Amino acid sequence: MIGVFICFCGQNIGGYINVPELTDYFNNWRDDVVAFNTTFLCSEIGQDLIKDKIEELNLDAVVVASCSPKHHGGIFQNCIGQKMNQYRWEFANIREQCAWVTPNKKNATEKAKAIIAGAIEKAMLMNDIGSTRVPVTKDVLIIGGGIAGMHGSLELTDKGFHVHMVEKKETIGGHMVQFDRVFPTDDCAMCTSSPILAEVAMDPLIDIYSLSEVIEVKGRPGEYRVTIRRNPRYIDESKCTACGDCTTHCPVEAWSEWHYGMATRAATYKPLAQAVPLKNRIEKESCIRCGTCENVCKANAIMYDQQPEEFEITVGAIMISTGYDILDLSNTEYHQEHPNVISHLQLEAIKVPSGPTAGEILRPSDGKMPKHLVFVLCAGSRDRRHNVYCSKVCCMYTTKNARLIKSEHPEMKITICYIDVRAAGRGYEEYFDKAREMGINYVRGNVSEIVPNGEDLILRVEDTFTGEPLEMEADLVVLSSGMIPSQGTRDMSEVIHVVSGADKFLAPVHVKIAPVDTANTGVYIAGTVEAPKPIQECITDAGLVASRISTFLKDPEIEIDLKTSKINPEICIKCGTCADNCVYDAIDTTGEDFKVQDVSCQACGKCSVVCPTGAIDLQLFTEDQLIKQVDGILAEDKDSIIGFCCYQCGYNAADLAGTAKAFIDPKIKVVLVPCSGRVTIQHMLYPFFKGAKGVFVAACLEGQCHYIDGNLQAKEKVKLAKKSLDLMGIGGRKLNLFNMSSAEGPKFVAASKRMVEICQ
Amino acid sequence: MVIKDEEMDFEFSKKLEKELANSFAKCFQCGTCTARCPGGIISDYRTRKFMRMAQLGLKDKILSSDEIWNCTTCSTCKILCPWEVDPLSTILKLRREAVRAGHENKKHDPLVKSLANYDNPWLQPRSARRKWYKGLDVVDLTENPGGADVLYYVGCTATFDKRLWGMARAVIRVLGKAGIKVGVLGKDEKCCGGTVRGVGHPEMFEALAKQNVEDFNKAGVDTVIFSCPGCLNTIKNTYKAEQMGEIKPKLVHVVEFVSQLIKDGKLKLDKDVKRIVTYHDPCHLGKHCEVFDAPRDILKAIPGLDFREMKFIMKDSWCCGAGGGVKTAYPERATELAVNRLNQAEETEADTICSACSFCYQNLLDGLVAKKDSKMEMKDVMEILAEAIEE
Ligand SMILES: Cc1cc2nc3c(=O)[nH]c(=O)nc-3n(C[C@H](O)[C@H](O)[C@H](O)COP(=O)(O)OP(=O)(O)OC[C@H]3O[C@@H](n4cnc5c(N)ncnc54)[C@H](O)[C@@H]3O)c2cc1C
Ligand code: SF4
Ligand code: SF4
Numbered sequence A: 001m002i003g004v005f006i007c008f009c010g011q012n013i014g015g016y017i018n019v020p021e022l023t024d025y026f027n028n029w030r031d032d033v034v035a036f037n038t039t040f041l042c043s044e045i046g047q048d049l050i051k052d053k054i055e056e057l058n059l060d061a062v063v064v065a066s067c068s069p070k071h072h073g074g075i076f077q078n079c080i081g082q083k084m085n086q087y088r089w090e091f092a093n094i095r096e097q098c099a100w101v102t103p104n105k106k107n108a109t110e111k112a113k114a115i116i117a118g119a120i121e122k123a124m125l126m127n128d129i130g131s132t133r134v135p136v137t138k139d140v141l142i143i144g145g146g147i148a149g150m151h152g153s154l155e156l157t158d159k160g161f162h163v164h165m166v167e168k169k170e171t172i173g174g175h176m177v178q179f180d181r182v183f184p185t186d187d188c189a190m191c192t193s194s195p196i197l198a199e200v201a202m203d204p205l206i207d208i209y210s211l212s213e214v215i216e217v218k219g220r221p222g223e224y225r226v227t228i229r230r231n232p233r234y235i236d237e238s239k240c241t242a243c244g245d246c247t248t249h250c251p252v253e254a255w256s257e258w259h260y261g262m263a264t265r266a267a268t269y270k271p272l273a274q275a276v277p278l279k280n281r282i283e284k285e286s287c288i289r290c291g292t293c294e295n296v297c298k299a300n301a302i303m304y305d306q307q308p309e310e311f312e313i314t315v316g317a318i319m320i321s322t323g324y325d326i327l328d329l330s331n332t333e334y335h336q337e338h339p340n341v342i343s344h345l346q347l348e349a350i351k352v353p354s355g356p357t358a359g360e361i362l363r364p365s366d367g368k369m370p371k372h373l374v375f376v377l378c379a380g381s382r383d384r385r386h387n388v389y390c391s392k393v394c395c396m397y398t399t400k401n402a403r404l405i406k407s408e409h410p411e412m413k414i415t416i417c418y419i420d421v422r423a424a425g426r427g428y429e430e431y432f433d434k435a436r437e438m439g440i441n442y443v444r445g446n447v448s449e450i451v452p453n454g455e456d457l458i459l460r461v462e463d464t465f466t467g468e469p470l471e472m473e474a475d476l477v478v479l480s481s482g483m484i485p486s487q488g489t490r491d492m493s494e495v496i497h498v499v500s501g502a503d504k505f506l507a508p509v510h511v512k513i514a515p516v517d518t519a520n521t522g523v524y525i526a527g528t529v530e531a532p533k534p535i536q537e538c539i540t541d542a543g544l545v546a547s548r549i550s551t552f553l554k555d556p557e558i559e560i561d562l563k564t565s566k567i568n569p570e571i572c573i574k575c576g577t578c579a580d581n582c583v584y585d586a587i588d589t590t591g592e593d594f595k596v597q598d599v600s601c602q603a604c605g606k607c608s609v610v611c612p613t614g615a616i617d618l619q620l621f622t623e624d625q626l627i628k629q630v631d632g633i634l635a636e637d638k639d640s641i642i643g644f645c646c647y648q649c650g651y652n653a654a655d656l657a658g659t660a661k662a663f664i665d666p667k668i669k670v671v672l673v674p675c676s677g678r679v680t681i682q683h684m685l686y687p688f689f690k691g692a693k694g695v696f697v698a699a700c701l702e703g704q705c706h707y708i709d710g711n712l713q714a715k716e717k718v719k720l721a722k723k724s725l726d727l728m729g730i731g732g733r734k735l736n737l738f739n740m741s742s743a744e745g746p747k748f749v750a751a752s753k754r755m756v757e758i759c760q
Numbered sequence B: 001m002v003i004k005d006e007e008m009d010f011e012f013s014k015k016l017e018k019e020l021a022n023s024f025a026k027c028f029q030c031g032t033c034t035a036r037c038p039g040g041i042i043s044d045y046r047t048r049k050f051m052r053m054a055q056l057g058l059k060d061k062i063l064s065s066d067e068i069w070n071c072t073t074c075s076t077c078k079i080l081c082p083w084e085v086d087p088l089s090t091i092l093k094l095r096r097e098a099v100r101a102g103h104e105n106k107k108h109d110p111l112v113k114s115l116a117n118y119d120n121p122w123l124q125p126r127s128a129r130r131k132w133y134k135g136l137d138v139v140d141l142t143e144n145p146g147g148a149d150v151l152y153y154v155g156c157t158a159t160f161d162k163r164l165w166g167m168a169r170a171v172i173r174v175l176g177k178a179g180i181k182v183g184v185l186g187k188d189e190k191c192c193g194g195t196v197r198g199v200g201h202p203e204m205f206e207a208l209a210k211q212n213v214e215d216f217n218k219a220g221v222d223t224v225i226f227s228c229p230g231c232l233n234t235i236k237n238t239y240k241a242e243q244m245g246e247i248k249p250k251l252v253h254v255v256e257f258v259s260q261l262i263k264d265g266k267l268k269l270d271k272d273v274k275r276i277v278t279y280h281d282p283c284h285l286g287k288h289c290e291v292f293d294a295p296r297d298i299l300k301a302i303p304g305l306d307f308r309e310m311k312f313i314m315k316d317s318w319c320c321g322a323g324g325g326v327k328t329a330y331p332e333r334a335t336e337l338a339v340n341r342l343n344q345a346e347e348t349e350a351d352t353i354c355s356a357c358s359f360c361y362q363n364l365l366d367g368l369v370a371k372k373d374s375k376m377e378m379k380d381v382m383e384i385l386a387e388a389i390e391e
């Protein structure tokens, strides 16, 4: 027996749909279905109604006909879970996807019938979904030892976790330790960070792997097996005392990467007096193998033939904090190749007291102090030819260095060209105000042109306030270049399969309410790996990640619901196709029978789509459930156009169309799928055999699938299915794929309109 | 002055934006376009301000503005805008709206009247179109369709300004040397319509365009070559096939055609040319049609010639100042920009400045006259090339 519970939602549904008629209809529909209605199903009264009826009528499953499951799905699951298995229910979204998009009450009521009928058919096939407990490892991996990584590691060891920190460079510290001062307090960056560096170095619960990279991550949340490659230092870390004798005697003078080419170094060096680990390193490209260091090193630490080594560790959770880089604007209209056009990171490298000029601002070409220093804001930012986005911190750090330089050299003319000054933050506006008071010349206009003129530069910019074009001569130009995800960040998105956005920064599950969680359970992001941001926000992120990780790993075991895929060993032929198609390595092919590792499986369903025998299927959204749901809809309204909408984007966009009260033709009927990659060719063709007028798949934007490539797989399937439809004489044009983000309600409206036009 | 609520006509703004893809609505007022706009050097015209006025729908203010006629249609703004707004299209659209509202620039009247009566902007009779090629071996394709290898569309400027006949005749000589038979449309050649389009008369433009498409298709050749990039850009990039009909022959600038001949070994350059030459990129050939290398390839192939680049070239080059109706309406302003460009040319210590555009030729020549003291000579690339060819 199935119980259907229909909600009036006050006037929200009741005003558009004839709820009493609907209730009568389903009460007389079939013997094994009973229907009820109430004003607010989510209220205590509503929930009690559901619970009472489950008990009284011994219901097998429940259909909740109300708002989108994205709103109160959790409430109903919880309510039903008190009386039977919490997955023995199905929703019928008759508010966002019916009442609000269908102006005619009669049509809306008819459409609701089809939606509910589909839900009933699916609910008939609902099984109990169990849960399981798996052990977790308490160790944590932190990738990237910048300020975010360092802060996160200390927070975690404070909570008793053991941290493995993998850092690509020869020292941890990241960008912050390369700066002179930091806004908004103008305190010395090194004074703030060196205690942190020291604390990390001395913490017995932190293992630091410098010059190292993560090359493979396998396993599951709670038990990730991580392969690390440690690149050679050519100096034995256990012996080197960092005395610097080798550096003193090394004959090589090479450009220092650490100073962005603003200083030189020997082939054996340490980038920083406070480096962690405090060890020298021989940089292979510049070393000439003269043997000098080997002779002078009293500790016998030089190891010219050291090889890279690989080793594996096991961790329960991962924090990625691989940070940012800035755009290289050489050989562009910014002329960064000119010696006196430098990036802001290069300026910081000059400005640090330990730098090549002991902190004096001397221009690279001739070592003279500039008379007119011009800062170019938005260099490559807010520019569709480079970075569309704003890098958020450039206005502030540029103001910082302009203020610092001005206070030391009041006679120097300093100009900042900008489009908008973004000084939103506590104390920021005051900071900006002070800069103007100090006589720093802010010109509101984007630099049009930088023209090399011997050692100087000529800049053209409109002062948009007076509306007059300015021609300025500068003897040093500093580009506040746009920030981009570091190469390491981009690599990590490949190695760990974390979704990134169009800007290639790693994407959180939800920007607002889950800002450091990723779609991969147990993997978190902190700092500029997620977006350009100031140090303060990196710290906030890192603290939050530490808290999220300690919650995730608080018990020796974690419980997971088995909504996952499952293999039926009877018919599995062990071809391994599913395992090849699973980006989460969730299918264990090593044992007697192939098995899905429930903790790793993200329940996208891409495996079941490729299995040649149908041996693997999701336990929720099964093959049969989806087919039955379609049957139910088409039995009520055979003229329907079936839209398979992915949970993350397509379905959300459809909901938003409802929230906006847009018009959607009642022919359109949405069938929810976890990922567009779960839709099989069979799903695409079947509705046509049952009389449907059209079929579409609404998926995430390309490159933004929450399961990496589900939408690309769907694209291929749609192509094939279109061909079949052509051959069958039905017409491939009646099947289409639409890409949209979760925020693009209008795109869903347009897609629906298009489908109705095509499928007249 | 206070802008009153009723002056802001957002319907006007919405309508414009709908007709123009990717234009002023997205402008964030950064001024990148304006700092480098040649129109802004010679006047109070500010591209950015028009983008803003269009956003606010200040219809009357925009349409009655004198400043809008200072745009030379060089396209620099379009290339520079970081937000990929297309200010030039917006300006051209606003000009059309201004004319429609009866606010045409009166200084363009003679030009517009001339076009209506004589198919050319220079108040010349149609028969005068034959004068420039007197004595040359040229086929009139209107009398003898298919009687030549290519159609040479000379353009009104070179046809009627005697100072440019040397250029047009050089084209015939160079092509003749490569064994190519050249045809023309004789007295039936018509203006491409670029000028009337630029100064806001879409109907006249459309009528001329249709006529040209028909003439090209009837000529019986597979290539039309141009000396004037303004004509080439207008015909190639602004004629709409659905509206004016499909053009069958291929459209190329003469420098593209000739540089290919040189590459293919079909044109032998046998004489040294003792000149120090710099090249000015015409906006309509460079920025609009993206032809940058062909003229340079030709100059570099000429024996004995010392080729020098100016500081601002290709996409970064400065406009000569002639385009967009500026030379007609404000000749002294156009000359001011020409002088600006010539000063840049002189920094290279060249003795010759050359270009590949009839309009740049005229204007830079006027600039040389105005400069008085310049020792540079104005030439077209084809004239210099002709010097490298034995008779
Ligand atoms: C010129 C400039 C000035 C600034 N000034 C200020 C300021 O005054 N105040 C302020 O609040 N903010 C400032 N910022 C912003 C500030 O730099 C950042 O907020 C902060 O440093 C980011 O820290 P992070 O840990 O996220 O990244 P990062 O500092 O970039 O650290 C990332 C670390 O990860 C390592 N890594 C990268 N890839 C891998 C990999 N694959 N495996 C292992 N390790 C890897 C890197 O080597 C690095 O050590 C400034 C930014 C710039 C560009
Ligand atoms: S062997 Fe290499 S690192 Fe050592 S002193 Fe020589 S150049 Fe320097
Ligand atoms: S449902 Fe997705 S994550 Fe789970 S096993 Fe299948 S392909 Fe892998």
Ligand code: SF4
Pocket (backbone or CB within 6 Å): B033, B036, B037, B038, B039, B040, B047, B070, B071, B072, B073, B074, B075, B076, B077, B078, B087, B088, B091
């Ligand atoms: S086309 Fe040239 S002259 Fe016209 S607005 Fe743009 S930059 Fe100025």
Ligand code: SF4
Pocket (backbone or CB within 6 Å): B026, B027, B028, B029, B030, B031, B032, B033, B034, B047, B048, B051, B080, B081, B082, B083, B084, B085, B086, B087
């Ligand atoms: S460059 Fe583009 S965005 Fe900037 S003012 Fe001009 S049109 Fe507007």
